[in-house]
Amino acid sequence: MVKNKTMAATNEPIEKAMWQPHIVNIFCDICIKEIENGGKPKSHFTKETWKSLVQTFGRETGRAYEYNKLKNKWDQLKKDYLLWRTLLGTDTGLGWDSEKYTLFSLIIYRF
Numbered sequence: 001m002v003k004n005k006t007m008a009a010t011n012e013p014i015e016k017a018m019w020q021p022h023i024v025n026i027f028c029d030i031c032i033k034e035i036e037n038g039g040k041p042k043s044h045f046t047k048e049t050w051k052s053l054v055q056t057f058g059r060e061t062g063r064a065y066e067y068n069k070l071k072n073k074w075d076q077l078k079k080d081y082l083l084w085r086t087l088l089g090t091d092t093g094l095g096w097d098s099e100k101y102t103l104f105s106l107i108i109y110r111f
Contacts, residue, residue: 017069023061027073030056045074 019027030053034040039049050067058064095104 017063017065017073019073023063024073024077026060027057027070028077030060031074 031045034045034049034053039045039052045053050071053070054065054067057070096102097104
């Protein structure tokens with residue numbers, strides 16, 4: 001079996017999406033624009049928004065990823081973000097400096 005491929009229900013290989021960091025950034029930027037335009041009125045993107053995301057992503061990246069691939073990536077990014085927020089909680093003693101884009105310690109040592 002070829003690396004980065006899985007088998008569909010019809011036993012035909014399906015190419016797995018390759019998400020380089022700059023492609024993830026493009027996807028996130030597209031999602032942010034859709035959210036700002038009201039495409040996510042509550043907790044989910046609307047059907048029309050997903051259609052727009054698929055079209056815009058294809059146009060901006062040259063990759064013809066279908067809804068399922070984009071939805072899977074969205075779901076994974078959401079999980080990663082929630083984990084990131086948990087790790088930045090007070091339990092770890094870490095914080096985020098949004099100006100420097102770095103972690104910093106919330107623990108102040110007093111001597």
